[in-house]
Amino acid sequence: xxxxxxxxxxxxxxxxxxxxxxxxxxxxxxxxxxxxxxxxxxxxxxxxxxxxxxxxxxxxxxxxxxxxxxxxxxxxxxxxxxxxxxxxxxxxxxxxxxxxxxxxxxxxxxxxxxxxxxxxxxxxxxxxxxxxxxxxxxxxxxxxxxxxxxxxxxxxxxxxxxxxxxxxxxxxxxxxxxxxxxxxxxxxxxxxxxxxxxxxxxxxxxxxxxxxxxxxxxxxxxxxxxxxxxxxxxxxxxxxxxxxxxxxxxxxxxxxxxxxxxxxxxxxxxxxxxxxxxxxxxxxxxxxxxxxxxxxxxx
Amino acid sequence: xxxxxxxxxxxxxxxxxxxxxxxxxxxxxxxxxxxxxxxxxxxxxxxxxxxxxxxxxxxxxxxxxxxxxxxxxxxxxxxxxxxxxxxxxxxxxxxxxxxxxxxxxxxxxxxxxxxxxxxxxxxxxxxxxxxxxxxxxxxxxxxxxxxxxxxxxxxxxxxxxxxxxxxxxxxxxxxxxxxxxxxxxxxxxxxxxxxxxxxxxxxxxxxxxxxxxxxxxxxxxxxxxxxxxxxxxxxxxxxxxxxxxxxxxxxxxxxxxxxxxxxxxxxxxxxxxxxxxxxxxxxxxxxxxxxxxxxxxxxx
Numbered sequence: 001x002x003x004x005x006x007x008x009x010x011x012x013x014x015x016x017x018x019x020x021x022x023x024x025x026x027x028x029x030x031x032x033x034x035x036x037x038x039x040x041x042x043x044x045x046x047x048x049x050x051x052x053x054x055x056x057x058x059x060x061x062x063x064x065x066x067x068x069x070x071x072x073x074x075x076x077x078x079x080x081x082x083x084x085x086x087x088x089x090x091x092x093x094x095x096x097x098x099x100x101x102x103x104x105x106x107x108x109x110x111x112x113x114x115x116x117x118x119x120x121x122x123x124x125x126x127x128x129x130x131x132x133x134x135x136x137x138x139x140x141x142x143x144x145x146x147x148x149x150x151x152x153x154x155x156x157x158x159x160x161x162x163x164x165x166x167x168x169x170x171x172x173x174x175x176x177x178x179x180x181x182x183x184x185x186x187x188x189x190x191x192x193x194x195x196x197x198x199x200x201x202x203x204x205x206x207x208x209x210x211x212x213x214x215x216x217x218x219x220x221x222x223x224x225x226x227x228x229x230x231x232x233x234x235x236x237x238x239x240x241x242x243x244x245x246x247x248x249x250x251x252x253x254x255x256x257x258x259x260x261x262x263x264x265x266x267x268x269x270x271x272x273x274x275x276x277x278x279x280x281x282x283x284x285x286x287x288x289x290x291x292x293x294x295x296x297x298x299x
Numbered sequence: 300x301x302x303x304x305x306x307x308x309x310x311x312x313x314x315x316x317x318x319x320x321x322x323x324x325x326x327x328x329x330x331x332x333x334x335x336x337x338x339x340x341x342x343x344x345x346x347x348x349x350x351x352x353x354x355x356x357x358x359x360x361x362x363x364x365x366x367x368x369x370x371x372x373x374x375x376x377x378x379x380x381x382x383x384x385x386x387x388x389x390x391x392x393x394x395x396x397x398x399x400x401x402x403x404x405x406x407x408x409x410x411x412x413x414x415x416x417x418x419x420x421x422x423x424x425x426x427x428x429x430x431x432x433x434x435x436x437x438x439x440x441x442x443x444x445x446x447x448x449x450x451x452x453x454x455x456x457x458x459x460x461x462x463x464x465x466x467x468x469x470x471x472x473x474x475x476x477x478x479x480x481x482x483x484x485x486x487x488x489x490x491x492x493x494x495x496x497x498x499x500x501x502x503x504x505x506x507x508x509x510x511x512x513x514x515x516x517x518x519x520x521x522x523x524x525x526x527x528x529x530x531x532x533x534x535x536x537x538x539x540x541x542x543x544x545x546x547x548x549x550x551x552x553x554x555x556x557x558x559x560x561x562x563x564x565x566x567x568x569x570x571x572x573x574x575x576x577x578x579x580x581x582x583x584x585x586x587x588x589x590x591x592x593x594x595x596x597x598x599x
Contacts, residue, residue, distance in 0.1 A: 056437050117317035133321070138584040142573055143577045170324045
C-alpha cells in the first residue's frame with residue numbers, strides 16, 4: 001500500500017521535473033513576447049504626465065480611460081492635443097479593414113484557381129510558372145514603388161483603396177498559390193472523382209468538395225495575405241493621401257512624427273491598430289498551424 | 300476519372316486559363332514595374348527638374364558604385380541581415396522545439412507567440428522608440444533599477460547600439476512567422492521515429508541531429524529565404540525608429556533608395572539604387588533556390 005503510494009509520488013515528481021524545464025523556457029518566452037507589448041498597453045491607460053515620469057511607472061498609479069474616450073469623441077475635451085490623430089484613426093481602421101479583407105478574398109479566389117491547376121495538372125511550362133511566381137515574390141517593394149506610383153497615377157487611382165488592394169494582391173499571391181497548391185496536393189483525388197461521378201460540374205466540385213476539405217489551408221493563406229496588407233506602410237503612404245484611403249499604419253506614423261501629439265494617445269492608437277489582426281490570429285491560431293502543416297511544409 | 304478523361308491539350312489550356320488572372324496581376328504589378336524601373340534607372344530624371352529626361356546609359360550605376368554611401372549602406376544591410384536572420388533562425392528553432400514539447404501552458408503560449416505578428420511594423424517601431432527613449436524609456440528605467448547601468452543612455456544615438464536596437468526590434472516583430480512555420484514542420488515528424496531512435500539509445504542531441512534536423516531542413520531553408528528577403532527590404536521600422544541615423548549608421552540600401560527617390564527626388568539614381576537592391580535579393584534567392592533544388596525540394 002505504502003509502497004505503491006511512494007511509487008506514484010516518485011513518478012509524479014519525475015514527471016513534474018521533466019515539465020519544469022519546458023515550463024521555465026515557456027515563461028521566458030512569454031515575458032519576452034509580453035513585456036514590450038504590455039508597456040505599450042499600459043501607456044495607453046496612463047495620463048500624459050505619468051507616462052513621462054522617471055523612473056517609469058510600471059503600473060499606472062492613476063489609470064484612465066480618457067485616451068480611449070478621445071478616440072470615441074475626437075471633438076471632446078482633449079480636442080486640441082489629439083483631434084487630428086483621433087479623427088483619422090477610425091476612418092483609417094475602416095480603410096485598413098477593407099484593404100486587408102479585399103486582399104485576402106481576392107488572394108483566395110485567384111490563388112485557388114492557379115493553385116488547383118498547379119496541383120492537379122502536369123502541363124508544359126508548369127515548372128516555369130512556379131518559378132515565375134516565386135521569382136516575383138523576390139522583388140523588393142522599394143524597387144516597384146516608383147513605377148507603380150506612376151502607373152496608378154496614370155489610371156487616376158491614386159488615393160483609391162482599389163489600387164492598394166490590387167498592389168497587395170500581387171505581392172501576396174505567390175505565397176498563396178504556393179501554399180494552396182501544396183495543400184490541394186494533400187487532398188486525395190478520389191474525393192474529386194467521386195463528385196464528378198455524381199455529375200458535379202468543375203465549379204460545383206470546387207465549392208462543395210475541394211474547398212471545404214482545404215479549409216485550414218485557405219484560412220492560413222488568407223491570414224497571411226490579410227496580415228501583409230494590414231501591416232504595410234510603404235505602399236500605403238505613397239499611394240494614399242487623404243482619409244478616403246489612408247490606412248491605419250499611415251495614420252499612426254503620421255502622428256509618430258508629429259511632436260505635438262501626446263504619447264499616451266499614440267500608444268492608444270497603436271493598441272487600436274493591433275486589435276483586429278490580433279483577434280483574427282488568436283481565433284484562427286490552430287487552423288493556421290494546421291494549414292501550414294499540410295500546405296507550406298511538404299513531406 | 301473526368302480530369303484524365305479530357306484531352307491533354309484541353310487540360311493544358313484549362314490550366315493556363317486558371318492561371319491567367321494571377322499571371323495578369325503579377326505581370327501588371329511586378330514584371331512591368333520592374334522593367335519600367337530598369338528603364339528609368341538608365342535616365343537622368345530628377346523631379347526637381349522634371350523636363351530633363353535624358354538617356355545616360357549606365358551612368359547612374361557608375362555613380363552608385365563610385366559613391367562611398369553605397370558601400371556603407373551595403374555593409375550596413377549585410378550586418379543587419381546577418382544579425383536578424385541568425386537571431387530569428389536560432390530563436391525560432393528553440394521556441395518551436397519548446398512549443399512542440401508537452402507542458403502545462405503550451406496552448407496559451409502557442410497563441411501568445413502570434414502577438415508580435417499582429418503588430419504592424421510602424422506600431423512596432425513606435426513601441427520600441429519609447430522603450431529605448433534616452434530620457435524616459437522603459438529599458439533605461441529597468442536597467443537602472445536593477446543596477447546594470449548607473450545612468451540613462453541614448454540607445455538610439457550611439458551608432459553601434461542603434462543598429463543592435465533596430466535589429467532587436469525587428470527580430471521581435473518577425474519571429475512568430477518563423478516559429479509557426481517551424482512548428483508546423485515539427486508536427487509532421489512521426490512520433491515512431493523518436494521512439495525507435497530512443498530504443499536504439501539515442502540521447503537528446505542525437506535525436507535532434509538524426510531525427511529532427513533532417514525533417515526540419517527544408518522548412519529551415521524556407522525560413523532563411525523569407526527572413527533574408529524581408530531583412531534586406533526592411534523599411535517601416537527604420538522609418539519610425541531611427542530614420543537611418545544617427546549619421547548613416549542604420550542607413551540600409553532600402554532606406555538609401557527611399558532617401559534618393561523621395562527626399563532628393565532623383566528618380567533616375569533612386570531607381571538605380573532600387574535595381575541594385577533587387578539584384579542583391581535575386582542573388583541571394585538564386586543561391587537558396589539552388590540549394591533547395593539540389594535537395595530535390597523545389598519541384599513538387
